[in-house]
Amino acid sequence: MTKLDAKIPEGALADKWTKYRSSVSLVNPANKRSLEIIVVGSGLAGASAAASLAELGYKVKVFCFQDSPRRAHSIAAQGGINAAKNYQNDGDSVYRLFYDTIKGGDYRAREANVHRLAEVSGSIIDQCVAQGVPFAREYGGLLSNRSFGGTQVQRTFYAAGQTGQQLLLGAYSALQRQVGMGNVKMYTRHEMLDVVTIDGKARGIIARDSVTGALERHFGHAVLLCTGGYGNVFYLSTNAMGSNVTAAWKAHKKGAFFANPCYTQIHPTCIPVSGDHQSKLTLMSESLRNDGRIWVPKKQNDNRKANEIPEDERDYYLERRYPAFGNLVPRDIASRAAKERCDAGYGVGTSKMAVYLDYAAAIIRYGKAEANKNNMHNPSDEEIQAMGKAVVKEKYGNLFDMYKQITGEDPYEVPMRIYPAVHYTMGGLWVDYNLMTTVPGLYALGEANFSDHGANRLGASALMQGLADGYFVIPYTIGAYLASEIRTPAISTDSEDFVAAEKAVRDRLETLMNIKGTKPVDYFHKRLGKIMWDECGMARNAEGLKASIKEIQALQKEFWSDVKIPGEIDNLNPELEKAGRVADFLELGELMCIDALDRNESCGGHFRTEYQTEDGEALRDDEKYAYVAAWEYEKQSTFKLHKEELKYENIKIAQRSYK
Amino acid sequence: MEGHLNLTLKIWRQKNANVAGKFETYQVSGISTDMSFLEMIDVLNNRLIEEGDDPVAFDHDCREGICGMCSMYINGRPHGPNRGVTTCQLHMRSFQDGETITVEPWRASAFPVIKDLVVNRSAFDRIIAAGGFVSVNTGNAQDANNLPIPKEDADEAFAAAACIGCGACVAACKNASAMLFTSAKISQLALLPQGKVEAANRAQAMVAQMDEEGFGACSNTGACEAECPKGISIENIARMNREYFSATFSSK
Numbered sequence: 076m077t078k079l080d081a082k083i084p085e086g087a088l089a090d091k092w093t094k095y096r097s098s099v100s101l102v103n104p105a106n107k108r109s110l111e112i113i114v115v116g117s118g119l120a121g122a123s124a125a126a127s128l129a130e131l132g133y134k135v136k137v138f139c140f141q142d143s144p145r146r147a148h149s150i151a152a153q154g155g156i157n158a159a160k161n162y163q164n165d166g167d168s169v170y171r172l173f174y175d176t177i178k179g180g181d182y183r184a185r186e187a188n189v190h191r192l193a194e195v196s197g198s199i200i201d202q203c204v205a206q207g208v209p210f211a212r213e214y215g216g217l218l219s220n221r222s223f224g225g226t227q228v229q230r231t232f233y234a235a236g237q238t239g240q241q242l243l244l245g246a247y248s249a250l251q252r253q254v255g256m257g258n259v260k261m262y263t264r265h266e267m268l269d270v271v272t273i274d275g276k277a278r279g280i281i282a283r284d285s286v287t288g289a290l291e292r293h294f295g296h297a298v299l300l301c302t303g304g305y306g307n308v309f310y311l312s313t314n315a316m317g318s319n320v321t322a323a324w325k326a327h328k329k330g331a332f333f334a335n336p337c338y339t340q341i342h343p344t345c346i347p348v349s350g351d352h353q354s355k356l357t358l359m360s361e362s363l364r365n366d367g368r369i370w371v372p373k374k375q376n377d378n379r380k381a382n383e384i385p386e387d388e389r390d391y392y393l394e395r396r397y398p399a400f401g402n403l404v405p406r407d408i409a410s411r412a413a414k415e416r417c418d419a420g421y422g423v424g425t426s427k428m429a430v431y432l433d434y435a436a437a438i439i440r441y442g443k444a445e446a447n448k449n450n451m452h453n454p455s456d457e458e459i460q461a462m463g464k465a466v467v468k469e470k471y472g473n474l475f476d477m478y479k480q481i482t483g484e485d486p487y488e489v490p491m492r493i494y495p496a497v498h499y500t501m502g503g504l505w506v507d508y509n510l511m512t513t514v515p516g517l518y519a520l521g522e523a524n525f526s527d528h529g530a531n532r533l534g535a536s537a538l539m540q541g542l543a544d545g546y547f548v549i550p551y552t553i554g555a556y557l558a559s560e561i562r563t564p565a566i567s568t569d570s571e572d573f574v575a576a577e578k579a580v581r582d583r584l585e586t587l588m589n590i591k592g593t594k595p596v597d598y599f600h601k602r603l604g605k606i607m608w609d610e611c612g613m614a615r616n617a618e619g620l621k622a623s624i625k626e627i628q629a630l631q632k633e634f635w636s637d638v639k640i641p642g643e644i645d646n647l648n649p650e651l652e653k654a655g656r657v658a659d660f661l662e663l664g665e666l667m668c669i670d671a672l673d674r675n676e677s678c679g680g681h682f683r684t685e686y687q688t689e690d691g692e693a694l695r696d697d698e699k700y701a702y703v704a705a706w707e708y709e710k711q712s713t714f715k716l717h718k719e720e721l722k723y724e725n726i727k728i729a730q731r732s733y734k
Numbered sequence: 735m736e737g738h739l740n741l742t743l744k745i746w747r748q749k750n751a752n753v754a755g756k757f758e759t760y761q762v763s764g765i766s767t768d769m770s771f772l773e774m775i776d777v778l779n780n781r782l783i784e785e786g787d788d789p790v791a792f793d794h795d796c797r798e799g800i801c802g803m804c805s806m807y808i809n810g811r812p813h814g815p816n817r818g819v820t821t822c823q824l825h826m827r828s829f830q831d832g833e834t835i836t837v838e839p840w841r842a843s844a845f846p847v848i849k850d851l852v853v854n855r856s857a858f859d860r861i862i863a864a865g866g867f868v869s870v871n872t873g874n875a876q877d878a879n880n881l882p883i884p885k886e887d888a889d890e891a892f893a894a895a896a897c898i899g900c901g902a903c904v905a906a907c908k909n910a911s912a913m914l915f916t917s918a919k920i921s922q923l924a925l926l927p928q929g930k931v932e933a934a935n936r937a938q939a940m941v942a943q944m945d946e947e948g949f950g951a952c953s954n955t956g957a958c959e960a961e962c963p964k965g966i967s968i969e970n971i972a973r974m975n976r977e978y979f980s981a982t983f984s985s986k
Contacts, residue, residue: 123872126872127871127872130871130872141795141801141803142793142803142854142855142856143802143855143856143858143859143899144859145802145859145899146795146796146801146802146803147801148795148796148801150796150800150801150802151796151798151800151801160878160879162879198873198875200878201875201876201877201878202870202872202873202875203878204875204878204881204928205868205870205874205875205876205928206867206868206870206928207867207868207891207922207923207926207928207929209888209889209891209892209895209922209926210878210888211888211892212883212885212888212889213885214885215882216882216883216884216885216888217879217882218878218879234892234895235892237800237896239800240800240896240898241892241895244895247862248862248866248867248868249867249870249872251859251862251863251866251867252863252867252869254859254863255863255864255865261859263856263859286848313798315795315796315797315801316794316795316796316797317795349736349766349768350736350766350768350769352766352768352769352773352776352777353773354770354772354773354776354797355797355798357797357798358798476818477798477799477823480799480819480823480825481770481823481825483768483825483827546872546873547872547873550872593784595780595783595784597776597780598780639783639784641782641783641786641787641788641789642788642789646749646750646849647750647791647848647849647852649789649791650783650789
């Protein structure tokens with residue numbers, strides 16, 4: 076029954092990529108000039124892929140829905156990017172990064188892909204530095220590192236709390252260079268609304284020009300979806316307002332399997348919801364857990380202010396439960412622990428759905444270290460505070476400022492209040508070792524694919540994966556497909572498949588406009604988000620999931636009969652764009668619940684309350700569920716499960732412990 | 735503490751680039767002081783939709799102050815009254831109950847209005863495409879630590895690289911000059927050894943593109959620096975001018 080062939084090369088794990096890279100088919104430079112590649116999305120994966128492929132000589136078209144490729148949501152990544160450089164001499168290696176990633180993913184990722192990721196991680200840092208990315212440096216002029224969750228080495232490279240911005244601007248510069256040279260044609264304010272397949276192969280896309288509303292047909296010998304994750308299915312998430320699943324979902328409906336949709340990452344350190352008006356949530360970087368301590372009062376329903384609660388009445392619950400990793404346990408574990416304390420009545424703030432992230436101890440520690448450095452023998456408390464705050468400001472200043480802007484509270488004086496929020500989706504389009512989906516010629520890169528993070532992603536690994544896929548994987552692996560396409564001339568976009576695809580897109584847009592119901596798009600999106608957060612969020616169970624599948628189906632019907640979209644179809648119409656995206660989220664949400672219901676175990680970000688150990692940790696079932704769940708779209712609300720067995724030949728599967 | 739505001743909004747409405755725009759007045763009530771400015775506009779828009787009117791079009795995406803997409807000119811200042819924040823990070827606690835708030839798009843001939851508060855900033859992309867990069871193809875790099883860079887230089891380059899490309903500097907400038915934006919990229923790369931090789935060409939090409947796009951000249955009033963949500967310094971403009979003049983005088 077299964078059509079899944081991951082195409083993992085033969086040989087020893089550490090040799091697979093080197094051997095494969097040296098033997099994969101090549102396309103000669105003359106032929107590259109006549110091969111066209113469409114890249115959808117201009118974040119880290121899309122921009123790096125487009126620039127690298129254009130440098131090789133391919134003809135590239137790039138599409139993004141924002142007004143500039145530099146806006147893609149990779150820009151908002153804060154903390155850092157991992158690489159197995161071992162610059163700190165603290166025992167890091169390619170193998171250790173590989174091992175940490177597999178373990179962090181709760182043994183649900185593919186070994187060969189993850190090892191390749193670890194292998195190319197060092198080259199990413201080299202490339203970015205060469206582009207002029209201003210990473211943080213030490214006084215000796217060499218690169219600085221910090222720690223992130225789920226690891227015991229310092230392998231994270233960073234640029235203050237704006238690492239994603241700096242890496243994206245590096246990739247954007249490389250992309251714009253190719254645009255300037257005429258090797259890339261850039262289409263901004265364009266949204267991809269379908270993949271065009273001809274004889275089973277991806278041959279192009281239908282895109283809508285958001286400004287004029289015109290539909291356009293574009294041909295490509297290959298189509299790369301670099302369109303990010305689907306966290307906005309929850310309505311509230313740390314994703315950008317425009318982040319959506321539409322490109323991936325259209326591909327899914329054209330035959331690309333969707334893998335592990337239920338694996339979502341709930342990030343432990345976000346600013347809590349302040350009210351019903353909330354439109355999005357803001358992350359406080361995981362790097363803050365390097366120095367900040369997380370706690371709640373030992374007493375339930377304690378209404379005292381944080382600074383009034385004495386030290387011995389505070390419960391540093393992560394340090395208590397996980398002494399080996401303390402505040403730096405992986406995200407899934409830190410999130411669940413916060414939820415557990417709040418559900419048990421120990422939460423803080425007016426909503427009681429928050430915990431403290433406290434910098435008081437770090438400020439004193441840094442202040443004393445500065446005093447030592449400056450040979451001050453009896454520094455006053457004020458001096459220690461001032462020097463400590465200065466150090467914290469240099470490391471995390473922009474994050475502290477952002478917290479203050481949003482909450483109106485000063486985190487240098489009072490502990491921050493944080494709560495988990497949807498942040499990243501490990502699931503995505505199923506891809507083989509070449510990053511190709513189950514539709515020939517259609518690829519998925521970065522967060523849009525499912526491949527490297529298993530059931531939980533480690534901090535600072537998303538940037539690594541996006542850039543690995545774009546700079547160092549796809550330029551090689553695309554040759555395996557395009558080498559056999561050199562005899563395919565450009566297909567006319569007047570051919571019947573293109574015409575039919577465009578008509579289907581137009582019909583759907585007109586249907587949406589003609590519903591003329593009574594409720595704005597946001598109304599439906601919020602309701603979907605609430606169902607997903609309550610029943611398919613941090614904790615799930617069979618009963619709740621079954622009920623939410625029915626609720627979502629009912630909501631789909633209501634949406635298609637009662638949504639109200641103002642404006643015109645042939646003008647800039649943000650509500651029409653949103654409606655199309657929410658319609659797709661409504662279908663994806665259903666599949667996420669189906670997947671979560673099917674997986675009768677807990678692993679990583681997927682926590683089924685029926686399956687937990689005595690002390691509340693995730694309980695995997697490796698006998699039955701050590702597979703990738705890849706779903707095939709059959710028809711509305713009907714999906715067929717295909718399984719890719721995960722074989723662990725180099726790592727011994729174990730109960731994941733951070734104690 | 736959370737409070738609630740009743741406000742009068744005067745918002746620029748313009749159907750598209752080809753027709754004239756005008757201000758429309760709206761009343762909103764019960765606005766929480768915890769809302770962001772954009773969330774306040776969301777409230778207005780959902781009401782307009784329910785009433786059968788066209789909602790106000792505005793650019794926005796990350797809503798955490800980093801993507802650079804939001805762009806409102808509020809009470810005569812880009813991104814509103816507070817220093818160092820974008821519109822999405824401006825919160826309603828910065829306004830008073832009963833206040834009238836005027837909202838306009840960026841005004842600059844190089845940033846034509848697309849609809850309502852949405853403008854076309856693609857000129858910035860073309861300035862970067864003219865030279866805002868280091869010409870290094872993927873795969874050409876040496877080991878990152880083979881190139882030590884003094885921390886001060888790296889920090890200064892980072893400060894310039896923090897530009898989010900929102901265009902507030904252009905909107906704030908009476909000449910609609912793009913010097914702050916352009917100089918930030920020229921400075922970042924001129925400060926780093928990786929960027930020095932092409933520094934002369936870069937300065938000339940980017941300045942030429944900037945002029946071609948129709949941005950005005952700099953008359954050193956410093957409004958751009960004062961309104962920049964990321965605190966980009968006008969020292970960058972001085973550095974750009976040095977780079978540009980030395981490139982011009984030494985050109986063959």
